[in-house]
Structures are given as structure tokens and as C-alpha cells.
Amino acid sequence: MHRINCPWCGLRDEAEFQYQGDATVVRPEPDASEEEFFRYAYIRDNPKGWHTEWWHHTGGCRQWVKVVRNTLTHEIHATGGPHDDLPLPEGDK
Amino acid sequence: MSAHRLKNGGILINRSKPVNFTFDGKSYQGFEGDTLASALLANGVTLMGRSFKYHRPRGCLSAGSEEPNAIVEMRSGARREPNTRATIAELYEGLEAKSQNRFPSLAFDVQSVNQLLSPFLTAGFYYKTFMWPASFWEPIYEKIIRRSAGLGRAAVEPDPDTYEHSHDHCDVLVVGGGPAGLAAALSAAKSGGRVILAEEQMAFGGMVSPTDMIDGKPADAWVVETLTKLEGMKNVTIMPRTTVFGYYDHNVMAALERVSDHVKEPEDGMPRQRLWTLRAKEVVLACGSHERAMTFDNNDKPGVMLNNAVRTFVEKFGVSPGKKIVIVTTNDDAYRTAEILLDAGVKIAVIADARAELSDAASRIKARGVEIDLGTIPRQANGGKRVKSLTLQTLDGNVTRTFGCDCVAMAGGYSPDVHLASQTGVAPVWDDALKGFVPPAPIRAERSAGASKGSFDLAACLEEGHAAGLEAAGAAGFEAKAGTAPSAEAIANGPIAAIWRCAGNGKAFVDFQNDVTAKDITLAEQEGFVSVEHAKRYTTLGMATDQGKTSNVTGIGILAEARGEPIPDVGTTRFRPPYSPVAIGAFAGHERGYEFQPVRRTAMHACGEKLGAVFVEAGQWLRPQYYPKPNEGVMEAIYRESKQVRETAGICDVSSLGKIEIFGDDAGEFLNRLYINGWKLLKPGKARYGLMLREDGFVFDDGTTSRLADDHFFMTTTTANAARVLSHMEHASQVLWPDLDVQFCSATEQWCGVAVAGPNARKILEKAFGKALDMSEEALPFMGVQTFEWNGTTARIFRISFSGELAYEVNVPWTYGEEMWNALWDAGQDHGLIPYGTEALSVLRIEKGHVAGNELDGRTTAADMGLGRMMSSKKPFIGQKLAGREGMIADDREQLVGLKLIEGAERLRGGAHLFEDADDANRENDLGWITSVCDSPQLGCWIGLGYLKGGVEAYAGKTLYAVNPLFGEAPAVEVVSPHFFDPKGERLNG
Amino acid sequence: MAKFSAIHALGDKETLVRSQEGAPVRIELAEFGSLVQLFAKKGKEGAVMKKLGFKTEAGKGASEKGITYLPLAPGQWLVVADRKKGPAFGEELAKAVKGIGHVSEQSASRIRIRISGENARDLMARGCRLDLHASASGAGFTAQTVMAQVGVTIYQKSNKPEYDLYVYSGFARSFWHWLTHTAEQFGYEVV
Amino acid sequence: MKYSALSVLKQGLTGHKGWKRMWRDPAPKAEYDVIIIGGGGHGLATAYYLAKEHGITNVAVIEKGWIGGGNVGRNTTIIRSNYMHAPNTHFYEKSMKLWEGLEQDFNFNAMISQRGIVNLFHSDAQRDGYVRRGNAMRLAGVDADIVSPEELKEMVPILDFDNSRFPIQGGLMQRRGGTVRHDAVAWGYARGADSRGVDIIQNCEVKDIIIEGGAVVGVETTKGKIMAKKVGMAVAGNTSQVAKMAGIELPIESHVLQAFVSEGIKPLIDTVVTFGAGHFYISQSDKGGLVFGGDLDGYNSYAQRGNLPMMEHVMAGGMAIMPAIGRVRLLRHWGGIMDMSFDGSPFICKTGVDKLYLNGGWCYGGFKATPASGWCFAHTIAKDAPHKLNEAFTIERFREGRMIDEKGVGPSPWIQ
């Protein structure tokens, strides 16, 4: 079971969170094109390996937590707040 | 007691406490501390089950958790549980067990005729046959196959016992309470970390023998002493009868504690079993090993068992499984058994040792006068329902001699128990000296120790355990307090021979329970099932309840020989949890039946109850659905309620609506971005209907939101979407627009609410709230909001209307719900006030053409609902861009319409499809469907809402057919505007 | 008659109370006066604490003069007044933080249950996924989590294994059912 | 070699020495007319129908592991055609028809068992949704019925009607739905394809897709470069990874779905029962194991294993409606990687790259699709154009706003 380090609550069980998908896609500015919004809503890199993603801590502080997790091993490299820059581990993509 | 119980020995049994039990209806007696298997053996019962496919008679193979054969039905009635391993079922007074998978009786099983068919019933048989004629499969062949498969019978009544979950955290989790595990727990505990020691069995000590010496004491005394020491340490939790069965991500382990399985029924308040979630910083796996059987013809005869099972029965339970025993072996462990048998006075007919040379251990036994045949392996067991003799052969297949016996002990070598270590997804590694797979290099914070790591010598197990405990504690951040490992005399074991199968022409079983023979495996290879995973699936090797604990390695050895490749190239199949089977009820815990999900009750639940409401589930909420009068049917009640509201007034509990309190200078801007319509200009004291889209442009939710102050809004959401809307807003404020000054939280359970609707609504409220509230048109116009003091608390009133009547929603704090209801109820008595439920609410809104859950199915656009014009073009909002995609604005999209039943059926039904021609209805000319229906008192007929291609514009006044093949009807309906009733909204003013 | 009873959502107190001499688990219907959710505007967290004269950090609440401050999230607290009743408490707070924060009245949204006794921690472990061992919790320990599928806020006032659970009103009965059912294995009293 | 009563009898009496390999183990040729990447159900079925229906036999199926080791070998084996949206209804019904004749067609007993599938409903709104769906099926010529609680009690006696949190009001039944012995589907198609000349190449991973001048010309594999006139991708959970090799971006996420099997027990449940409101579904295998599952774990994963919270939730769902299974033991549980598309519906289509074709986005429902998927994909590859049955399953539908969203939850694949 994933244990996710919420920046506010500390290490918590996966069961307290709701997964919310890829955190690398950035919502375009309001005046961006339909195409850009389309890519934001639908196109995903879906990597096998490190993935930066959202876990919403609904069973705790209700903060959106950014998590760098490996989709192959389920290992977690880093967690942070929505606007923290979380680099991927060295040498990996 | 019976002759099979030895005079002495049996460290686990208490001879002064006899215990009565029954097996297949016959009464027997055993001792406290016995397992069902040891007690049956003590009574001379060797036949304990039938195999899966051929229904061959079987006795117990092992004395432990790995048992494939002796699986029985325990208990009866609602507590009947299939497939319980007799070898670990603890005996209790009144235990009832039955043999399974046999008819009519264990001794005489009709389906054992399958054995006659056995030349055909090989691996893969099913795939090649039962195809002729085609129509015979389900009604005939499949039924027979299903009935003859499947082992035991489950209960058919609800399980009367309870299960619970429990959680713990530790620095070091030690799995297994054998010598390695005990040593690990002790050294880890001494360094101060929090230690949990879990052991599957009732007794600790694992495979140690009372004849072993540890720290100069008999091993069983050392075990007790060590446990006592551990129990005395505050940082140690000892968990007997607890199987750690699953190794999940991030070092979380799941364990099952069998709290009450060793008693007839759980004591008051106690669960049957407890499922533990253990979060360990570091793990020590000291799970021991499993002995392998040897593969020779008829090796499944009752009385043929594992060498260490024979030893365990003698040493731990004081039972000799036979009076004259043949031992067949590939390694030195057989001689430990021989020694113990000789000491117990049990006769050994011969020991057949596959190895060419006499080992030291063997010579010691030879010196005691036992015949040892070197270079000899078993050929076939003989006998009926119990082994009578064993024929031996040389390694190259020459039959030598046959020895009479009533028990055969097989020492095929040990396989380290790498189950948990491999569950993490890495494959174990072949060790050729050991002739077994050992744990892979850890990828988690874990390490193995003792036999499970491939160390079979007691001294090494103790040392490794000690070191592993220290290492684990150190890794968890606790300073190692060295000390020395418990010591035992190191014994050099001789080599192990790799004998995967012994030559023969008959059935030599590898996987006993699933009746997989050596030939099945070679046949699979011959047919192209070369991969070990293919061979497993084709033959079912290792797929039975024991998951191949005693058989997988042998099967892999045979496959490797057939492929002509070394074992490491073949590899193992994938290890999966659970380590041993776990009751489904334990996973569910408390969350079963009515407790599956918590119930949410509104503050006014009791008021509804008092008025005879029938409640309905709305998500987790319970809401009054309707309030039947005596002798009134559902439909009549709904009709009456919805009619009466428009005539006088009705009161409805609307507390389950989601409520969100929003603060901040940018709250208006925030709402502007969330909703499709504008919010900035909304004045304090006013409410507005709002519609939200998802980012993909489809409608997400709707509700009424009010401005209470410049920087304070109060939002309502639908009951169903309350949580989702809150999450959506948190995303927007935390992730998308952190710069907006906006703060909000749920207020759903702070405020409860009622709607009072109908021409008399104002009068009733005036009477109930009196001077507290100014109800005048000026003070509280349509879409007006007021906060007022009532009864010592703050109340809010919203003049909004879902029903289309003059209506108000009043909110008070949850604690005042009943009082408010009662006040309104009393005030309404002179004004024809009735309570109405969700059904009447639905009728009223359908008559008005207001959309609800049925119309908001996640695939509709605002325009589909006729609300396209609400979409502001003056500001950006979520969903705006993608709502413009060509398919979402296409002309052929279905639009919301009203439908009136004309004729052809008694009623309308949701889910009917709309067609121009009822006789030519198919998916290609399908025009739409009906979403909601009701029997409308105002229209005097059944009406409905639906989505229709072309909408009202194309079909107004036209007749369509509501085709409903499921109900065999296709009534004619007229297409009308969805605003059936009072389209101008005149009634909003009373 | 005004009602601020912690048990409003559970029904009549008389039907809930149960005595057992020396019970290893004690469940207390711990009524309070007022409860609000307090917000600091962005960047005003310190200012709000200063203004109101309390100090909390993530996971650690504080009790002062009958008022308990439970940190929920950055810039968010539950503030519980033991005695001060009614909306007035929230209004006072709101006034105090005007310009730097907001207050949402929540007195009716939750009930408070206090669990203590020899087996209190064992009982908690049956539903609580958090580590409540003395080395991991202790005085001031505050956490929002989920027990028996219900969101709860836990507060441990002292180093003793005694826990205040704040449970949403609508879920109160379901939670109570689970709690008392589970406590039966130890034996419990309700006061 | 053909399986007949006679061959089974003969081999039984002669020690089974004559049974041949079901598929060869050939070395890859330098070039094929068609390469199918992925030896799962869909890939093997595609090869089979290319050979059988279109006479294209110079075909290789390239599988990185052992055939059938992906989702076809780990699914809960349910087949049904109870879909609501027209493209799905027609497509899955085609599949159902192919299932009905499959064993005779490929001379292999895949134990297709039309024991029926029932979806329970618990509220009027849910019922209306199912009625809409059932009618959509009937209007497409597919069997569907609404069954009453009384009929349900008869059909599934262990359903609890007395103490259930969400009272069971009835169900949508498709009697022709049921289960199939999953492994046998892969093996049967493999054997059928092999006997028609298709090369099945195992332990060979495609590492790159070679494109020249906008058209595919071959693949780079762990066994070297293999050229091809056309290439079809049918790699399920790995769709994004393989499509990326050709520069194709997709609305797909890979998620883990768990499955569970109990110890074998005597027949207890004769139909497939799904409890959507509780995220639980169950059937019983011919071997006696209760085979059940629930929702996705709900996070991107390629790990083929899930975690405890979903396990507990799934089994709670079981105990919510069938409390008699409490004492039956879970034997094993595992996971598979779902290629979750952003509307829950699949792709069988051409791609932006000439002669490169996509089959994917099957989510947790592609097993039942296997025959029709292979059949339609073979058609699309052979004709370089979709069949009418799969023309809606394009990549462009998302850009165009013509999603086929059975669940109506939109582009959040973890809840699709």
C-alpha cells in the first residue's frame, strides 16, 4: 500500500487520498486555443517509470499533493505542494 | 487411547485434557494441543480426503500450513467452512469436521471411477474435447465438470461471525517464530525499536526439535524462555496464530490473526478473525522452509507423507503415523527422523537413500541396525486406501525390492520459503547446492534469515536471525546493542541429490490436490507449453489451495528435464499473495451487509420517521421518499403529495444538498470561473442558479448560490455531487488559481434545511417565525436571501423554488433541525401543510422541466439541456473551450424535451427510446430516450422529460413512440416544451 | 430551548449512557460550547495566530483557557470553545480577524467523543490508520483522518492515551455503532 | 492436428505420445506482410482472422513474453454485449456472435459458458439507466431482460435481500452473457493461426517502430530488425509505450486492475453477478474458484499488482450482498495493466502513420471483445480501412468531441 508523505499531515496511507492524475499538464491560459485545451484534457505521456501526479488528501487536510512516483515500482521519490518544483530522480526519466 | 498415540512425547499436547470431536459423524477423542490431523492419526484414521480430479483417497501429506490433501469441511450450518487444513486446525471440544469432494462417503466415492478414465483426463484434456455436439457444453458437460470439481461446500447462509481490521506500526516486523525469527526478534528488541513478531501457528519454535540444544538447553525450553523474555519487553508485540500473508507496497504487510478459530464459537464481542495492516520500517523474513515430496507411482496413497511431517507428529503430538515405516530420501534430514523414530520405538523397514555414498548422519543410523539402501529410490507405493508396501528401484530404473509398511516418509529436500520475499515482484534465485530457490536480493527494506534464506543448520539459523534482527533495528535507526547470538552445535549436512521424478508407468503425483502428475508436465512441454507459466496454466500445477508449496520446485525440475535446460532457465512462476488462503470476510471486516457503507442521517430524520416516511438511499444519505397514509399505495401517496403542495403547501427535508461556504475578496471572481454564468454583479442578499461544466465541456453540477456579503457566498450543490464539487473547487483554488483570495469549506452538516412550497408557504413561515423575519415582497423577493435570528440561533431563508410554487428554503444549524421542523409543522396545521418526499419533489420539478440527476448523466451539454444561452461569452470559465468542439455543438445532438403520454400504455417509463415509427425501431433511427417520468396531477396524464434529436423545435406537437421492448410496450407520446406547467412562472409569487 | 449538545446527532443521552465498573474503555460524550472553522487569508497565518494569541503547527494543536485550536491545513483551524456557547463566539472571532481571515460557524457540524482508558489505544487501532504510539503522538497531537469510513479529527490533549474525536453530525450514528460494537471486546462504559 | 473424439481416444490409449505442439517456435523471418505486435488475445485473434478471412498468412505475432501472459491471461473472463452506445452495442454483439461459434470455428474448447450476467440495481434512477441500456440492446437485436427480485432470489440464492445497505430492486440480465476459459482463448487462436502459417514469436520485444517516408516499414526487436508491409499494435496495457515509438500521442493512461480467486468450492453461483453500486462482480470458474473483482486501484501503474485498500473494498462489496461467502477463502490475487482510454471505449483504427494500425484502449473490458476486435482489426489492416463496426473507434473522436462514454464520467480514466 502506498504511503504518501503529505507535506502537511506527514506519512499517510493511500486509502486517505484520491488520485487525480498527471500533474505535468498545465492548464492553458483562458485565451488559448481549443487544441491546447484538448491536449490539456486528453493527451497524456503515461510514462512507465517516474510520473509526477496529483493525490488529493481528501481523508486528511484536503490539500492537493504533488507526488513523484514510479509507475513500475510504486516507489515514491518526492512529494510537495501544488507549486513545488519536484525534479525527477537523477538519470531517470 | 489408540495404539497410534505413543506412550511418551508430544511437546504440544496436554495428555490430561482429552478433547472430543467428530469426523464424518463419527466420534473420536484427542488431546488439547492436537491438530485435527494429529488427532485423527492418533485414532488410526489416515484417510482424510479425496483429490480434485480423480477422487483418489488421500491422507495428510504434511503436518503444517502447506497441506494439499487433508482439507476438510469444518463446522456446520452457517458456519460451515470448506477446505480447512486438518494439519493446522486446532482441536477444540465439539469440533465437527467432514471429508469433502466425495459421494456418498469418503471410503466409497463413486467419482473415483474418474480414475478409470484417467488415461484420457490428462493435462489439457478439456480443451480438446467436449465440443461435440456443440450444444452439449453448457447443459451437460459443463454441469458435470463443475459438480465434480470444487472440493468443499461453502455455507449458504450469511456468515454469523464478525471480522475486524486493526492497524499497527513498528520498526521491525519479524515474520515467523522459529529459531531464526525468535533470535531476530530478540536482538532487534534489545536495541530498543518497536518489534512485532508474528507466527502463523499456535506454538512458536518452528521446526526445532526437543532434541536440539540451544544455549545448552533443550530447544523447546529455550523457545519458552525466549518468548517469556520477549513478552516482558514493552517494545515487543507477540502475535501468535497470525499469518503474515501479503507483502504490499512501501513495506506494508497484511496479516491475519485467527482470534477464535480454535474455539467452537467466538466469545462475546470477539471477532472470528482480525485483519492487521502492519506498517514496518524494516522486515525480517524468517518463514522457514517446506519439504518436497518425491515423485513416484502412487506416491499419494494415504500413509505416504513428508519426512518432517512424520517427525513432527511423533515429537510434537506423540503420534506415530505408522508402525512400520519406510523412509525414502535425497538428503540427510531423513536421518534426524530416523533417530527420533528409533528413540520412540517405531520400526523402520528400510531407508532408501538416492545418494551413492553413506553420509555421516546415515552411518550413525546404520550403526543402530537400520538397513540403508544407497543409490535407491522409490518405484511405487502399493495398497488400497492405505499404503501397504513400497517397491524400490535403482536410479536407472531397475526394480529392487518391496518392503511392507504402513507409512512412507519422503525426504525430497527442502525448499526455502521465499513466498513473501518474492511477492514484491522479483524472482527468487536458484541455488544448486541447496537444490532450491533462495530469496532474491531485496528491493525493499527487508532481509531473510534462517531456513527461508537457505540456511538449514540450526546454528546458522540462530546466528542469521540474530544478525538480521540487529541489522533491521539498525536500519530503522536504533543502535545495535550487540550481544551474542544464541548458540547451537553446528552440524555439517551431507549433499542433497536432485531427484525430480522416479521412473514408473503409473501415476506419480507432483501437485497432489490438483492431481497433476509428472506425465502431465512432460505432456504440456511436448505440446508447446514450454514456459513455466504456460505449463502451470495447462496442467494447473501449483494452482490448488496450497499454491504448490510442496510441489512447485519438483514440477520445475521435471519441466527443466523435459526442456533439456537448467532449472534457472526455467525459473519459477510468479508468487502472489496471500501466503495462505484468507477468509473473504476478514478483508471486509466491519464493512458488510448494512454496514457496507456508513449511513448519513439528516437532522430531521426523526421528524420524517414520526410522520411515517418511507426512506430511500440517496448516496449515503437516507431521505424521506414519500409519506404514505394508512392503506395508501406508493403511487397514490406520491400523487397526493405532489398535488397537495400546489394546492396548499408542503414541507420537504432538503438537508442532504451539498453546502459550501465561500469567503474572500475574490470569491465572486472564483465563482465566475467555476460557473458558466456571471456572478460578480450578484448583490448581497440575492441568490442565483448556477451551472458548472467539467473541463471537457459537459455539465458537471448545478445549484443555487447566494451572496451573503461582498466577500461571502453560500453555494449549494446536488446531493450526489457535493464531494466532487468541493474537490473540484479545491483543485481550482489550490492548483489553478492560488492567487485568488478565496477560502471555503463544507457546511453541509452545519446547516440543515427544509423547503416549504405552495401557495400557503408564506403564511406558514410568517406564523412560524413571526417577527423574526420580514417576509414582505420587498424584503424577500424571488431569489432573495435573508439571515435572521430565531430561537436563539441564526437562520437563513432563501426564496428559491424547485417546484415552481411560491417557495422558501430555510436553513438552521443542524442542532435546531427538529425544532424548526416542528415549528413549521405546527404553524402549517391550519394551512394544509403536508410533508412530501423525494418522489413528489421529482414530480414537481418534472412538471416544471427542471433537470436533475437523471438528466445530468455526464454526457449532456448546457445546450442539450436548453441552457446554452446561460453560457457567458464575456468571461472565461471551466469547460468553455472544449464545449465548443464540433461534436458537442452538432445539430444532431439530443435536446431536452417534454413528453406527454397519449395512449398505448398505462404509464410512461424512464429508459424508453423515442421513435417516429414504433414498427420500424432500431438503433439507426433511434431519436432519443426518456430520462424521468411521473404521473402528473397538473397535466392529468403521465409526462416525462427526455432527450430528443432535433428537440422541441423539430418535433413540437408531433407524436412519437416511446419504444420499450423490455416491457413490451410502445406508447404514443406528444412532444412538448419541458416547461409543462406554469411556463411563465406566475406561481412563484403565490 | 437552545441545544448545543454533543450528542444531538446520536439521540437521547439517557439511552446511550452505560456504566461498567473499571471498564478498560471509557467513551465520553464530550460536549462543547462552540466550534468554528477559522481561515487565514493567504500569507496571514502568523498574523491570525498572533491576533488571537495561540500557536500551532502542522499536526500539533493547542489548548488555552478552554479554547482548543486544531490545525487542519495551512491557514485553517477548527477552534473549539469548551463553554462559550452559540454563534456569538464565532462572531467575536470573525471580528477579531477581519481583514486577515474568516470564520465559518460549524458548531452543529460535528460531535465530540472522548475515548480513554487502559485499552483506548487498542480500540483506536481497530479503525485508525495512524500511529498513536507514544513515540509518534503525544500532547497536542492533531490529525484529520478516516475511521470506519468516516472523516474524523483526532486531538490528543496530553501525553495520556486519551483521544478527542470530532465526527460529522450526519455520520455520528454510524460511527457510534462501529465504535461501541468494536469496544465490546474490551468492555466499555459511556458517560 | 485436429482434435476429435477419435484423436482424443487414440491418444488416451497410446500414452499421449502423438500430441503435437500447438504452435511452433519459429525464428523470425526477415520480412512479413503483416506484423502484429502483442501476443495477447487481440493480437492472436487478429492474426487468425487475417489468415482465415483475408488469406493473409505471411504474418508474425511478436510477443515480448509468453503468449497469453498479458491481460488475456489474467482477466475475470466475463463476456457480454450489454452496452448502451450504438457503436459499442453493435461491436460487442458481433463479438458475442463470434464467441457463440468459436469452438467449432477453431476446434478448441474454450469452455464458452453462456450462464448469463446480471447487473443489479438499487434505485429507480439506476433502474431507468439500465432500462435505457437494455432497450438500446434490444433495439440492436441483443437479448436483454429486466429481472425482478424474486427471479434474482431464484437465480442467486445467496444474495442478501434482508440486510443489504442498498436494497436490491432487480437487475438487467443478459442471458447470453457468461464466461470463457481465458487462457484457452489465447491458445486456441494461437493454434489456429499457427496452423494457417502465422509465425508466433515469443520472448521477442518490439523496441522501436521503423518509419520511412511517413509509412511504417518494420520493427526493431530484441531478436533484431524485422521488416513488414503493415504493422498492427495490439499491446493493451502498453499501448502508450508502443505508440510512442511511432510518435503517436494518445488519450490513454495505464492503470492497474486487480482480480481475485477463492479456493475451489462446489457450485455456489451459477450466473455472473455485478454489483455496480458496490464496485464488485463475481462468477464461479468451472474449477470451483469464485472469480471476482472490482474497480481500478485508481493510480497509473505498470506493476501488475495492486494494494490492500482496493482489496478490502472489493471484498466488502462482496460481503455487502453475499454474506455467505465470508468463510470462503481468498486463494490468490493479482493485477493487470489496463489501457484506460479517456472515454472508456476502444480504438481500432488507422493512425497518422501510413500502414500502422492501432488496437487499444480496451480498459477493463477487452476480453469479451477479443473475437470481434481481431476480426475488425484484421479487416482494417487487410483493407486499409475500417469496417463499419469499428469506424467510430478512432483517435480523432476526442478532438471532435464525439466521445463514446458509457459511464459518463469524462476524461478521468481512473474512474472510467
Ligand SMILES: Cc1cc2nc3c(=O)[nH]c(=O)nc-3n(C[C@H](O)[C@H](O)[C@H](O)COP(=O)(O)OP(=O)(O)OC[C@H]3O[C@@H](n4cnc5c(N)ncnc54)[C@H](O)[C@@H]3O)c2cc1C
Ligand atoms: C483483472 C482484469 C480483469 C478483467 N476482466 C475482464 C472481463 O471480465 N471481461 C472483459 O471483457 N475484459 C476484462 N479485462 C480486460 C481484458 O483482459 C483486456 O482488455 C484484454 O485482454 C486486452 O487485450 P489483449 O488480450 O490483446 O491484451 P494482452 O493479453 O495484455 O496482450 C498484449 C500483449 O502485448 C504484449 N506486448 C506489450 N508490449 C510489447 C512489445 N513492446 N513488444 C512485444 N509485445 C508486447 C504483452 O506482453 C501482451 O502479451 C480484464 C482485465 C484485467 C487485468
Ligand SMILES: NC(=O)c1ccc[n+]([C@@H]2O[C@H](COP(=O)([O-])OP(=O)(O)OC[C@H]3O[C@@H](n4cnc5c(N)ncnc54)[C@H](O)[C@@H]3O)[C@@H](O)[C@H]2O)c1
Ligand atoms: N536439516 C535440514 O535439512 C533442515 C532443513 C530446513 C530446516 N531445518 C531446520 O528448521 C529450522 C529453521 O529455522 P527457521 O526459524 O528458519 O524456520 P522454521 O521453519 O523453524 O520456522 C519458521 C516459522 O515461521 C512460521 N511462518 C512461516 N511463514 C509465516 C507467515 N507468512 N506468517 C507467520 N508465520 C510464518 C512458521 O509457522 C514457522 O513456525 C532449524 O531448526 C533448521 O535446522 C532443517
Ligand SMILES: Cc1cc2nc3c(=O)[nH]c(=O)nc-3n(C[C@H](O)[C@H](O)[C@H](O)COP(=O)(O)O)c2cc1C
Ligand atoms: C479466471 C481465473 C481463474 C483462476 N483460478 C486460479 C486458481 O484456481 N488457482 C490459482 O492458483 N490461480 C488461479 N488464477 C490466477 C493465476 O494463477 C494467475 O495469478 C493470473 O493468471 C495472473 O498471472 P500472474 O499471477 O502470473 O501474474 C486464476 C486466474 C483467472 C483469470
Ligand SMILES: [Zn+2]
Ligand atoms: Zn494532508
